[in-house]
Amino acid sequence: MPRQIVLASRPTGWPTAANFALTEADQPDLADGQIRVRNLFMSVDPYMRGRMNDAESYVPPFRLDQPLEGGAIGTVIESRSPELTAGDLVLHMLGWRDEAVLPARQARKVAVAAGLSPSAYLGVLGMPTLTAYVGLLDIASLKADDTVFVSGAAGAVGSMAGQIAKLKGAARVIGSAGGDEKVRWLREIGFDVAFNYRAGSVVEQLRAAAPGGIDVYFDNVGSDHLDAALVILNNHGRVAMSGAIAHYNVTEPPVGPSNLGLVITKRLTLRGFIVTDHQHRMPDMIADVSAWLRDGKLSHAETVVDGLEHAPEAFIDLLRGANTGKMIVRL
Numbered sequence: 188m189p190r191q192i193v194l195a196s197r198p199t200g201w202p203t204a205a206n207f208a209l210t211e212a213d214q215p216d217l218a219d220g221q222i223r224v225r226n227l228f229m230s231v232d233p234y235m236r237g238r239m240n241d242a243e244s245y246v247p248p249f250r251l252d253q254p255l256e257g258g259a260i261g262t263v264i265e266s267r268s269p270e271l272t273a274g275d276l277v278l279h280m281l282g283w284r285d286e287a288v289l290p291a292r293q294a295r296k297v298a299v300a301a302g303l304s305p306s307a308y309l310g311v312l313g314m315p316t317l318t319a320y321v322g323l324l325d326i327a328s329l330k331a332d333d334t335v336f337v338s339g340a341a342g343a344v345g346s347m348a349g350q351i352a353k354l355k356g357a358a359r360v361i362g363s364a365g366g367d368e369k370v371r372w373l374r375e376i377g378f379d380v381a382f383n384y385r386a387g388s389v390v391e392q393l394r395a396a397a398p399g400g401i402d403v404y405f406d407n408v409g410s411d412h413l414d415a416a417l418v419i420l421n422n423h424g425r426v427a428m429s430g431a432i433a434h435y436n437v438t439e440p441p442v443g444p445s446n447l448g449l450v451i452t453k454r455l456t457l458r459g460f461i462v463t464d465h466q467h468r469m470p471d472m473i474a475d476v477s478a479w480l481r482d483g484k485l486s487h488a489e490t491v492v493d494g495l496e497h498a499p500e501a502f503i504d505l506l507r508g509a510n511t512g513k514m515i516v517r518l
C-alpha cells in the first residue's frame with residue numbers, strides 16, 4: 188500500500204516527531220481527467236510550519252489527520268487525461284505521500300535538463316529560486332553596483348539570492364549563515380563576504396563586512412537580522428521581505444526590530460512579497476538560471492534525506508539549519 192504523512196497534532200513552538208504520523212493511503216480509482224503519480228522527490232519548506240498552525244494566512248492551514256501537502260515531482264503511472272501519459276515526469280503540490288492522485292491540469296510536465304536531477308525543479312529551477320529572483324529584481328529593484336546583504340544565505344532561497352545578485356551586477360554581496368562550514372561554502376560560491384551569525388553580534392559583523400553600508404537587504408530571517416540591516420542600510424535602501432524564519436517557532440511575540448524609526452530617517456523601502464503572486468516571472472527565471480547553469484556560473488547544493496518516513500525529521504532539521512542549499516526528501 189502507498190503511504191502518506193498526516194498531521195497528527197498541531198505543534199506548539201518547535202515541531203516534534205509526535206506531530207506527524209505515517210499512515211497507509213487509499214488507492215482510489217481515477218476519475219476522468221485525473222492522473223496517478225509515483226512521487227520521486229518531495230520538498231520540505233519553511234512556509235509549511237505556518238500551515239501547521241490553526242490560523243488563516245495566505246494559504247489555508249493543514250487539516251488534522253489529513254496528509255500534508257507541498258511541492259513534489261514524480262512519474263505518471265496511470266492517466267485518464269489526454270494531456271499526460273504514463274511515464275511523463277510532473278511537478279505538483281501533493282507531496283508527503285508515495286502516490287498522488289490529482290487532476291492533470293494541476294500538474295506541470297517537465298523535461299529534465301541534461302545533467303540535472305528531477306529534484307532540481309523543487310530547488311534551483313523551482314519555487315525557491317523564483318523567490319530569490321523576484322525578491323531581488325522586482326521587489327528590491329536591484330541595481331548594478333548595489334551592495335547586497337542576504338540572510339539565511341546558505342539555504343535554498345538565500346544561496347540563489349546572493350549568486351543572482353552577483354550575476355546581475357551587484358558590487359558586493361554579503362551573506363550570513365549559522366555555521367563556519369556554511370560560511371566557507373558561501374565564499375566558494377561567490378559571496379564576497381560571509382559571516383557566522385552564531386559567532387557574534389549580527390550588527391557588528393555586518394558593519395565590518397560592509398564598510399560602505401548596504402543598499403539592498405534580502406531578508407529571510409527577520410528579528411535580529413532585520414534590526415541589524417536597518418542600522419547598516421544606506422539612505423534610500425531597499426528591503427525585500429522574503430521570510431522571517433527566526434519567528435516561525437516562537438511561542439511569544441518576537442522581539443524587535445526595535446528601530447523601525449530608521450525607515451523614516453533613511454527613507455527606506457521595505458516590501459513583503461509572496462512568490463505565488465509572481466508566477467509570470469518563472470520563464471524569465473528559468474531562462475536565466477538555465478544559461479548560468481550551462482555556463483558553470485551558478486552553483487547549487489541539495490541536502491537529500493532518504494525515505495518518506497524520514498520526511499518529518501527532514502522538515503524539523505530544515506528549521507534547525509541542518510541543510511546546505513535545498514532540503515529534499517527522496518522517496
Ligand SMILES: NC(=O)c1ccc[n+]([C@@H]2O[C@H](COP(=O)([O-])OP(=O)(O)OC[C@H]3O[C@@H](n4cnc5c(N)ncnc54)[C@H](OP(=O)(O)O)[C@@H]3O)[C@@H](O)[C@H]2O)c1
Nearest residue numbers: 233318342343344364365407429430431432433461462508
Ligand atoms: N516570500 C515567499 O514567497 C517565500 C518563498 C519561499 C521561501 N521564503 C522564505 O525564505 C526563507 C528561506 O527559505 P528556504 O526555503 O530557502 O529555507 P532554507 O534557507 O533552505 O532553510 C531554512 C534555514 O533557515 C536558517 N535559520 C533557521 N532559524 C534561524 C534563525 N533563528 N536565524 C537565522 N537563520 C535561521 C537555517 O540556516 P542557518 O544554519 O543559517 O541558521 C536553515 O537552514 C524562509 O524565511 C522562507 O519562509 C519566502
